[in-house]
Amino acid sequence: MAPDPLVRLQAVSKVFPGGIVGLDAVDLDIVGGEFLTLLGPSGCGKTTSLRVIAGFESPSSGKVLLDGRDITALRPFDRPVNTVFQDYALFPHMNVAENVGFGLSLRKLSGAEQSKRVGEALDMVGLADKLNARVSELSGGQRQRVALARAIVCEPRVLLLDEPLSALDAHLREQMQVELKRLQSRLGTTFVMVTHDQTEALSISDRIVVMNKGRIEQIAPPATLYDRPATTFVASFIGTMNLLQSRFVGRDGDRLRFAAGALPLEAMPENGEAPSTGAMRIIGVRPEDLLATTKATAGTAPARVNSIVFHGRTLRLHAELEKGAPVVIDAPRQAEGFQFSVGDVAHISLRPGANCPVLSG
Ligand SMILES: Nc1ncnc2c1ncn2[C@@H]1O[C@H](COP(=O)(O)OP(=O)(O)OP(=O)(O)O)[C@@H](O)[C@H]1O
Numbered sequence: 001m002a003p004d005p006l007v008r009l010q011a012v013s014k015v016f017p018g019g020i021v022g023l024d025a026v027d028l029d030i031v032g033g034e035f036l037t038l039l040g041p042s043g044c045g046k047t048t049s050l051r052v053i054a055g056f057e058s059p060s061s062g063k064v065l066l067d068g069r070d071i072t073a074l075r076p077f078d079r080p081v082n083t084v085f086q087d088y089a090l091f092p093h094m095n096v097a098e099n100v101g102f103g104l105s106l107r108k109l110s111g112a113e114q115s116k117r118v119g120e121a122l123d124m125v126g127l128a129d130k131l132n133a134r135v136s137e138l139s140g141g142q143r144q145r146v147a148l149a150r151a152i153v154c155e156p157r158v159l160l161l162d163e164p165l166s167a168l169d170a171h172l173r174e175q176m177q178v179e180l181k182r183l184q185s186r187l188g189t190t191f192v193m194v195t196h197d198q199t200e201a202l203s204i205s206d207r208i209v210v211m212n213k214g215r216i217e218q219i220a221p222p223a224t225l226y227d228r229p230a231t232t233f234v235a236s237f238i239g240t241m242n243l244l245q246s247r248f249v250g251r252d253g254d255r256l257r258f259a260a261g262a263l264p265l266e267a268m269p270e271n272g273e274a275p276s277t278g279a280m281r282i283i284g285v286r287p288e289d290l291l292a293t294t295k296a297t298a299g300t301a302p303a304r305v306n307s308i309v310f311h312g313r314t315l316r317l318h319a320e321l322e323k324g325a326p327v328v329i330d331a332p333r334q335a336e337g338f339q340f341s342v343g344d345v346a347h348i349s350l351r352p353g354a355n356c357p358v359l360s361g
Helices: 046-054 096-105 111-124 140-152 170-187 198-204 222-227 232-237
Strands: 007-016 020-030 035-039 061-066 081-084 158-162 190-195 207-212 215-220 242-252 255-260 263-267 280-285 290-293 301-311 314-321 326-332 345-350
Touching: 007 046, 020 046, 020 215, 035 046, 035 198, 046 081, 046 158, 046 190, 081 140, 096 111, 096 140, 111 140, 111 170, 140 170, 170 190, 170 198, 190 198, 198 222, 207 222, 207 232, 215 222, 215 232, 232 242, 232 280, 242 263, 242 326, 263 280, 263 345, 290 326, 301 326, 314 345, 326 345
Parallel strands: 035 190, 035 207, 081 158, 158 190
Antiparallel strands: 007 020, 007 061, 207 215, 242 255, 242 280, 255 263, 290 345, 301 314, 301 345, 314 326
16 A cells, blocks of 8 residues: 555646636645656646645645645645745845754754754755855855755754755766765655756756646656657657657567567557557667668668767667658677668668557657
C-alpha cells in the first residue's frame, strides 16, 4: 500500500482572470521525505502548482491537504511550508546571519537559540565562515546557499524551490544540483522543485511530475520516465526519442511485435494489453537503440543521412526514412566501418534487446 501523502492536491483547478487555465483538475500526492520535481515547458502550470501549495494562490476549485488536513484556506505564513525563490529575494542591507535569521526573529525564540539555529543552517550549506559577510560581497552560488539556509532554518515540513538554480552558470549549476540533493537527504525534508531543465530534473529527483497545459502527463522516477514514457509528449520532452508509426503484427512471448516499413520493432506491452493486430501505434525508440550500417541486410531500413553532429563519444546522425519520416541515430565514433557522410544511405536496424515503449496520445 502506498504511504499516506504528506501533501495532496485534490482536483485542483486554477482559472485566472480572462479565463486562462493555469491548472486543470490536478491530482497529486507528495510523499514525505521525497525530492519531487515539477517539469514541463513554459506556461504548463509548474509555478502555479507551487504557489497553490505555498498558499500564495488559492485554487478556483479543489483542495490542498497536508497530513490529511484541509489547508486550502490557510494563509501562507500559517503553513509549515517555505519557498526558495528564483531570484533568492535576499535583503541587501542585511548581512548573511541577519538574512538567515529573519524568519526566526518573527518567532518568539531566545537570541541564543536563534544564533544556534542560524549557525547550524549556514553550516549545512557550507557557509559557516560567512556569517558577517554582506550579501553584496557574495558570489551567485553563495547567495543561493544563503537563500537555502534561510528557508531551512525554520524547519519547514515542505521546502518549495522555484527554479532555484536558474541564475547560476552551467558548471556551478551542476555542482549545486549535487549539493541540493545531498542537503535534502541529510535533512529528510520534502523538497518540491520547479524546473524546465530535464537534465536537472533527471539527475536530482526521486520522482518527476511532467506537466503539459495545466495537466499532469506522467509521474514517475527518472529511470521509468526515460525508459517507459507513457505519452508522446513525455517521450519527446525527456531526452531525444524517435517516434515511429508502426503496425502491430503480433506477440512474441512478452514482447509485442510491430513493423515500421522494413524496420521491425519490438515494443513493451502497455499494461499487459496488446493492441488489435493491424492497429497503427506510435513506438518510441531512443537514438542509442538504433544501429546504422552501410550494407542492407534483412530487417534493416534505408535512411538518407541529412546531417552528422559531433557528440563526443558518439556521432548523431539525422536521417530520413522512406516517406520522409525523420530518424535520429547515435553511433559510436569508433564503430568499425563507420564511414557515413551527408547524403549517404544508412541501413537502420533495432539494437537487439532494445525495449521500446508503445506511446499513447
Ligand atoms: N497571475 C496570473 N494571471 C493570469 N495568468 C496567469 C497568472 N499566473 C500564471 N498565469 C498563466 O497560467 C499558466 C500557467 O503559468 P505558470 O506560471 O504556472 O507556468 P510555468 O509552467 O511555471 O511556466 P514558466 O516555466 O514559464 O514559469 C500560463 O498560461 C500563465 O500565463
